[in-house]
C-alpha cells in the first residue's frame with residue numbers, strides 16, 4: 001500500500017471552543033465546520049491547512065475514547081491519519097504484514113471518511129488511522 005499524505009492530525013482537547021481560539025485567532029486557521037460522531041462520542045472541529053487538516057476532538061461523554069485518552073495522557077496529539085486509496089485493501093495488506101488492527105473493517109469517520117485504526121503496539125507507539133475519502 002501507499003499512504004498518500006497526512007490526511008489529518010487528531011488532537012484531543014478538553015474544551016473545543018477554548019482551544020479553537022488558539023488555532024483561529026493566533027494561528028489564523030479557519031474552522032471549516034464541526035460534527036458530532038455519536039459512535040465515537042466525540043465532537044470534531046475541522047481546520048484545513050494546506051493539503052491537510054487539524055482535527056480537534058472533544059469528548060461528548062465521560063466514558064468516550066477521547067475522555068479516556070485525556071485522563072491517561074492529558075490533552076495533546078491523539079492520532080495521525082494517513083490517506084489511502086482503498087481502505088479495504090489497506091486493511092488486508094496491514095493484516096498480511098502482521099500489523100495489529102483495532103478495526104478489522106472500515107467504519108465511519110468524521111467528514112464522511114472510511115477509516116480504520118492500527119494498534120500503537122504495531123506502529124511505534126502512535127495511534128495510526130487509515131482514511132479513505134473523496135477529495
Ligand code: ZN
Nearest residue numbers: 010055081129
Ligand atoms: Zn481521525
